[in-house]
Amino acid sequence: MKLARFTQNGSTRIGKVVGDHVVDLTPVVGDLSMRQVIADLAALSAAIKAFEGTSYPLSSVRLEIPVDDPQKFLAIGMNYAKHAEEARQAGITIPTSQMWFNKQVSCLNAPFDPVVKPKDSDKVDYEIELGLVIGKQCRHVTREQARSVIAGYMIVNDVSARDWLPKSPTFTLGKSFDTHGPVGPWITTDDEIADPLDLEMKLWVNGELRQNARTNDMIYDIYDQIAYLTTVMTLMPGDIIATGTPSGIGAPKGIFLQPGDDMRLSIQGLGEIACTVVAEDHA
Numbered sequence: 256m257k258l259a260r261f262t263q264n265g266s267t268r269i270g271k272v273v274g275d276h277v278v279d280l281t282p283v284v285g286d287l288s289m290r291q292v293i294a295d296l297a298a299l300s301a302a303i304k305a306f307e308g309t310s311y312p313l314s315s316v317r318l319e320i321p322v323d324d325p326q327k328f329l330a331i332g333m334n335y336a337k338h339a340e341e342a343r344q345a346g347i348t349i350p351t352s353q354m355w356f357n358k359q360v361s362c363l364n365a366p367f368d369p370v371v372k373p374k375d376s377d378k379v380d381y382e383i384e385l386g387l388v389i390g391k392q393c394r395h396v397t398r399e400q401a402r403s404v405i406a407g408y409m410i411v412n413d414v415s416a417r418d419w420l421p422k423s424p425t426f427t428l429g430k431s432f433d434t435h436g437p438v439g440p441w442i443t444t445d446d447e448i449a450d451p452l453d454l455e456m457k458l459w460v461n462g463e464l465r466q467n468a469r470t471n472d473m474i475y476d477i478y479d480q481i482a483y484l485t486t487v488m489t490l491m492p493g494d495i496i497a498t499g500t501p502s503g504i505g506a507p508k509g510i511f512l513q514p515g516d517d518m519r520l521s522i523q524g525l526g527e528i529a530c531t532v533v534a535e536d537h538a
């Protein structure tokens with residue numbers, strides 16, 4: 256299933272995407288939030304799959320942040336070998352274990368909404384990442400169990416203000432400007448993805464292919480990530496985990512995003528998200 260939040264005729268609802276339409280799931284899920292739907296997915300999924308009701312062309316609705324009220328938005332740094340090397344060349348020390356930081360949930364952004372270039376940053380950069388949406392409250396999850404706590408996947412653009420990364424030890428400020436967490440376009444449930452460890456991912460800026468990799472290039476794969484994180488903390492339904500970006504970011508070339516730039520991001524099986532960069536004063 257592809258679970259979306261969409262706004263049509265002034266009201267925001269949960270739907271399932273089928274082809275180029277979104278089916279309004281209100282008769283099935285009522286007023287549950289996406290976080291609640293995710294938490295209850297095992298019980299709801301048969302009814303959601305079977306449901307046939309009112310649908311709207313995707314082109315006629317606004318797609319919203321798929322899960323808009325997560326408790327956590329965690330991200331791992333330097334988790335693709337070639338990207339770690341480009342980070343090292345930029346003066347960042349390569350960690351010897353998984354390096355986690357927070358993106359504040361307030362930076363979440365809808366899949367086709369503009370990304371703001373802040374007045375106070377001249378080094379805004381993109382990072383395509385496979386995003387996980389956690390489906391179960393869990394702690395001390397083994398690598399072998401890890402897939403069972405994943406509800407689904409979405410694309411994340413871990414937009415980064417490179418000049419703000421050094422301002423806090425774990426990057427949080429440089430990773431958390433408002434609008435710097437585009438996610439979506441919807442949650443593709445785990446049963447639709449044969450192997451999340453081998454998905455093609457591509458990011459274009461103004462039509463130029465900048466990042467082109469597969470998730471099999473991760474240093475710590477998504478199951479290792481869940482095992483490591485849950486050594487420390489309880490993960491909750493709806494939590495979002497950004498699993499690292501491959502090489503091809505702008506920083507090593509000294510190229511940063513400017514107002515008017517168009518980004519497009521695609522991950523195999525998950526669809527596409529896209530956005531235009533706008534200056535803060537015009538947001």
Ligand code: MN
Nearest residue numbers: 382413499500
């Ligand atoms: Mn990242």
